[in-house]
Amino acid sequence: MSDPTDGAEDNRVWTLARRPTGTPTMDCFDFETRPRPDPGAGEALVRTRYLSVDPYMRGRMRAGESYAEPWDVGAPLEGGVVGEVIASNGTSFEPGELVVGNLQWADYVAAPDHALTRVDVGDLPASTALGVLGMPGRTAYFGTREVAEPRPGDTVVVSAAAGAVGSVVGQLAKMAGAYVVGIAGTDEKTAWLRELGFDATINYRSRDDYDAALAGAAPGGVDVYFDNVGGPITDAVFEHLNVDARVAVCGQIALYNATERPTGPRKLGSLIATRARVEGFLVSDFSARYETATADLRRWVEHGDLECRETVTEGLENAPEAFLGLFEGDNVGKQVVRVADA
């Protein structure tokens, strides 16, 4: 391993030091310096601008099968990256182009052309390609429109409502004519949700009695629940589901660090009386329609119909800390790590 300070040809890379038990800690990550890669035939050399840290990555820290490929111990971590092509040994990209891909947590990466997608964020920051115009935005878009299906007059509850996905879900539900309740963990977050047009908010950390909080915020019951968290918050929302309610299961961040198999109240019985539909989804199931989604989201942002916020952590060296902060609810909106300026 070379010295991290030994020159411009070096490349800093985060690798997985060990798999965590329970909540991940800094010693799960190794920061290595490797030589800057050369692009092989059909590859481009990408300079990382921003990298994305997302709750689903907790699943990649496990060895077991999941919908996301596990990270390997000793190997570079990977995730959403937006960067600039600085050299090309392929036919698809020119230096200076902005691309996204599932790339290493590194300053530079040589990636085959087919692993990269050209992005056009217009006048928006490049980081939006990882947020509202990227995976979280599209997750909100398809999860809301295709799974949760809010209708005018519906009461929609969103958990982790101030996160990258939830904040977009709530705004899309408002566009659909729904009454929207956001659940988040700080007063700063709930204040922001009000600015976004949420009709009611719950700071779950300042309330003991989720049931009473929901009865107050959603007195007519819940027609749609967009679940990013699972656990006791979700238990409480299930008690308020209306007839024909829809539950879109997007994430279960409250359970990701559990060391024992999580248990809780059995809820299937309540689905009979409510005839509720509970459905999990993955954004990748909608990949054929990503372009439409991204175009819609970009237009809404540009027209001021959709607001987005980012929490930017400075420096590749702080990427693990930014990731760990997701589980503490440190971020408002999309959490990204700035690796290099344009």
Next chain:
Amino acid sequence: MSDPTDGAEDNRVWTLARRPTGTPTMDCFDFETRPRPDPGAGEALVRTRYLSVDPYMRGRMRAGESYAEPWDVGAPLEGGVVGEVIASNGTSFEPGELVVGNLQWADYVAAPDHALTRVDVGDLPASTALGVLGMPGRTAYFGTREVAEPRPGDTVVVSAAAGAVGSVVGQLAKMAGAYVVGIAGTDEKTAWLRELGFDATINYRSRDDYDAALAGAAPGGVDVYFDNVGGPITDAVFEHLNVDARVAVCGQIALYNATERPTGPRKLGSLIATRARVEGFLVSDFSARYETATADLRRWVEHGDLECRETVTEGLENAPEAFLGLFEGDNVGKQVVRVADA
């Protein structure tokens, strides 16, 4: 209260003596003798032939709100009844006609015409109006076709597969071209399911390891689960759901007698990777299409495409026992109580 033996003008009636805690017992029921009712204006006098006992009635023993109206303490029990009109003071029915309704557990009942529906079971026994041609048959019909939606080649698992609903569900799934696994609690039941054409069966009482049993019976995983039971059997099936699986939640008989709020492993997370849809339903949501369903079911039975079995308990006096037996799994097929012969 008059003497139960004091003459032909008497009417025996079961009433709710008290609400149960946990598993209901015989002392929850009172057998009273009341005068035989006279039909008022717009009413018919019905002689009960068969009455239906169904697991959902456990919910009617509770005071709380549910989809089924609670039985009142001291008042006659009610449920599905098929009977013969023996006198009419209305305009809709003639003596001799066979009708069904949600009527008292009694020898005779005077009911308004609008509470009765004429039935034509053809050459089939009158009791089928409470089973395959009644609520359970229609529950299976709509639950299978509209909620579970088995497709050719799907693996379909049915719990309480030898019950009134499950036995029809499995046969309809076979008609749809699925590979069908039935879970039941005795070897007699599983043998019957094999006769019905089920591809594999599990006697859950003879297996400790439901997971291994399912891996053996459904080696390709589960595309559709029709759940009548809830609890540990359902937990195990959820571990075997395939991508895009559908779960129709029809009943949760394993939990109906619980004295504490049932808990179990949290399952929402597994819905993300599988993108499974879990949906509760009530047959009453499909009431506009009952006639079509009943006509289809009757034709299939008459043509030998659909087999049904009934467990007949003799005598109104034994109705509570027949009801309690549902929770012991005593019945094969539809449990009815014969009150009077034709």
